[in-house]
Amino acid sequence: MEVFVQQLINGLTLGSIYGLIAIGYTMVFGIIGMVNFAHGDVFMVGGFVALLFFMVMTSWLGLGLVPALLIVLVLGMIITGLWNWTIERVAYRPLRGSFRLAPLISAIGMSILLSNLIQVVQGPRNKPVPPMFTDVLPLFEKNGYTVGIGYKQIVIMIVTAVMLAIFWYVVQKTSLGRAQRACEQDQKMAALLGINVDRTISLTFVMGAAMAAVAGVMYIMYYGVVNFSDGFVPGVKAFTAAVLGGIGSLPGAVIGGLLIGLIETMWSAYFSIDYKDVAAFSLLAITLVFLPTGLFGRPEVEKV
Amino acid sequence: MTAPILKVEHLSMRFGGLLAVNDLSFEARRGEITALIGPNGAGKTTVFNCITGFYKPTEGMLTLSHDDGKSFLLERLPDYMINRKARVARTFQNIRLFQGMTVLENLLVAQHTPLMIASGWTVLGVLGVKSYKLREQAAVDKAIAWLERIGLVDRADDPAGDLPYGDQRRLEIARAMCTDPVLLCLDEPAAGLNPRESLELNALLRAIRDDYETSVLLIEHDMSVVMQISDHVVVLDYGIKISDGTPDDIRNDPKVIAAYLGVEDEEVAEVEAEVGA
Amino acid sequence: MATVSETSSAAARPPVDVARAFKDAAFAALVMLGLSIPILSFRSEQNMNNQLVLAERWDAVAIACALVFVARLAGAWLWRERVGAARSKPLTMPAFMKPLAGPAGLALVVVYPMLMLAINGPQGSIKWIDNFGIQILIYVMLGWGLNIVVGLAGLLDLGYVAFYAVGAYSYAIIATKVIPATYPDLGVWAFWICLPISGLLAALWGIILGFPVLRLRGDYLAIVTLAFGEIIRLVLINWVEFSNGYAGISTIPRPSFFGIPFNASDKGFAAVFGLEFSPIYRTIFLFYVILILALMTAWVTLRLRRLPVGRAWEALREDEIACRSLGINTTTTKLTAFSIGAMFGGFAGCFFAARQGFISPESFVFLESAQILAIVVLGGMGSLFGVVVSSILLVGGIEILRELDFLKSIFGPGFDPTQYRMLLFGLAMVLMMLWKPRGLISSREPSVIHKESRSISGSLVKEGHG
Structure with a gap:
């Protein structure tokens, strides 16, 4: 029981990060039907942007931890958004509407390009940051085992919740969100009704990247380290989350992310830590085979 | 009176809350052309998809009988078996040719099952056994014979996607016929054809009925085609059968006229004129 | 951008809108500047105490932005004649070479x-x-x-x-x-x-x-x-x-x-x-x-x-x-x-x-x-x-x-070309897709012939759904 509650807390924290990345996959898939293979690496770039800004804020400008993190969050979202905007503009837009495999290959190329670019400009070693919010808030004690929630876990969950609320507002209540939903349904018709489809798609990439940047900040806060190769596995897991929730569904992505986080921590705690990635990948395969529309996806009727 | 080749009994198909076909029963008789007509959204294509195995009906029984007395319950067969075993072939409303393959290749893909057996499930074929080569030549000859029949033999080596629309429609019918069906289901074969092509189609369908012992079931909006070539017409509206009989019976059925036209008097007159033509 | 992408044939070369080309190039350089901060402008390195310290590299940022500016500007002239013509034409061998290419290769x-x-x-x-x-x-x-x-x-x-x-x-x-x-x-x-x-x-x-x-x-x-x-x-x-x-x-x-x-x-x-x-x-x-x-x-x-x-x-x-x-x-x-x-x-x-x-x-x-x-x-x-x-x-x-060891003599001994291998590989994948989305040889040869074999244009061949 104690272990279970502790792992529940850890799982939800990890799941928040996956959920934030999953939003980028699900939005892009929803609007242009493409798996943005490079999204995991965009998240990694977001992590590096956060790391570097954080160092500028703390060691150069001498800001306190909280103001530094807030500024890093905002700057990270902007810069990572610009990265994804450029990627879409350069590598995906010219291929829109052409051969179906071309954007996928281009995205895989972009993924290889991004991780190796970071390796070249920032070096191949792990980048550690000083630990922050190290205190733990004890919740209850049973059988000599203290269940606690770390301050950084609280911060991660609160920031995730706030970001999701803002994001939810943008998608549901603003004209940009309306334009996105219109483009999802029918791009030609949306264009005829005066929606700037190119701009809407670009903004979708920017928003997805901004969420990935938030995830990047949370990631270095949680693990205290980032590496150029950290994009792939969280990327695939976040994609699993998006699929599990039903690709194209935003609440699905978040809930899928939380589920993946929980499954990963529970698996590590109760079974074998070595096979935790195998568990995540197997879950992906099982979901796609038995529940291809995910938990919240729309069923697809085959048109004959 | 010939035995029905296809007997549809109490067929219902539900998509979520929508009842697309509701307790439909009708028969298609051997050696006849049966037309399934009705306004847009009446559930005609859904019926077709149930018969050809693309949808599993919510309820109902679809019995197909061969000449030799064998019969098949179509709703229980996997989709590819409906063509392979029950020998029902179909065409599609929006033509589904293999566009990047040549006209001849399209007709050879249709003869997949016999060629697969002749190639010893690929093993003998890879070894280049002579009996397979002979069988393949026979398949090519059969394809060419069909191309001559539909007047496309000169375009045998062109990609199917390069053909004009009307030719593509005829090629799709020829491709379905290459599977040697006992029942050929055509989904709007005259859609998009000009009057001359439409007449050619009528002749082709009659020839299929008379020369090949293939019965035809067709969905059609073009009343001139329906009235001229069908032996038997079934009318659907909102998933329910509202009329069933010879073209003459249908022409004079007030329920049919109302279904097609709503209740506006001048439109009734218009359609009566068209149907009467 | 329009000067580049809307050219439809090689024959008709529209004049280059110089003001616009400069504006585009300046914009691209500005984007590059944004992308460079902080990824390129700062390098994080571990010091003796295993702590990260920052090193500044504004010279590298300046070079990157200048390169992007020049490339974008050059692109306005070069792409103008390439786009359209190159895309629509698949690579083909002269007819007489076709039967010889296989055995010779x-x-x-x-x-x-x-x-x-x-x-x-x-x-x-x-x-x-x-x-x-x-x-x-x-x-x-x-x-x-x-x-x-x-x-x-x-x-x-x-x-x-x-x-x-x-x-x-x-x-x-x-x-x-x-x-x-x-x-x-x-x-x-x-x-x-x-x-x-x-x-x-x-x-x-x-x-x-x-x-x-x-x-x-x-x-x-x-x-x-x-x-x-x-x-x-x-x-x-x-x-x-x-x-x-x-x-x-x-x-x-x-x-x-x-x-x-x-x-x-x-x-x-x-x-x-x-x-x-x-x-x-x-x-x-x-x-x-x-x-x-x-x-x-x-x-x-x-x-x-x-x-x-x-x-x-x-x-x-x-x-x-x-x-x-x-x-x-x-x-x-x-x-x-x-x-x-x-x-x-x-x-x-x-x-x-x-x-x-x-x-x-x-x-x-x-x-x-x-x-x-x-x-x-x-x-x-x-x-x-x-x-x-x-x-x-x-x-x-x-x-x-x-x-490519000789590159070391150009860029200094610290330069290791193998480091850039996968970087260039990823870049090549993207560029080649942009250049030829359907691949180098997109046409298809028929598997059976009635009278004569005609290649099927890649634009008709589908890519599959599964």
């Missing part, structure tokens, strides 16, 4: 080791035969194997490397554990015994993995195959008793010349044929083994394309629903494509293990799958010749970067 490949030997001598040519010849041929074979799955059947497989791994590990484990424990006398024949077994095991795995997933469509299939590829690799890492984990399996027996080992002993190849011992003989032999394996793949593919099963694969790629209406069992048809493709991956894996003498899970990462898929798509889906061209470009290109 093959002849060149057959004499390649001798040629290298003559030019570089026995010591210098190992690198050229092994790193270029054998390496490229392995990828040609893998590309041809995957081409059956992706190019013909239109099934997107991102986990092809799993079958390569199955083949490699089958050979490694049978040859190092099973054969010594049961029939040690057969040791010299290990490669020849295991080659068919590896292929069959890979095909079996193709069926096992393919059966549940082949009803998925499009990108979903791609992701599930990726997941399977990763699962197999992770199992190889973690199941240490079986595969020896990260450490991998070493001392894998090398292939023998049909029972005669390549060593310096009295019964070795050199002694038997009265030659002076040199490692080059084994390298040359391996070259011909992989050449024959690759040619076998191509021969089988060409044969299958003209059989009903091959036509059904292509029909499946074109329209799955029409296939079902014609009595084709799409599940078994997909499975045959998947397992035959996997089988060739298994053969290649067996060869790889035998050539390296050492394998570890590191050799079977996702990047390998991506590379093989890139070779197939870049070559042009379904085109055997295209796979050869793109293998030479991509694999040969990567290998040649290892040779």
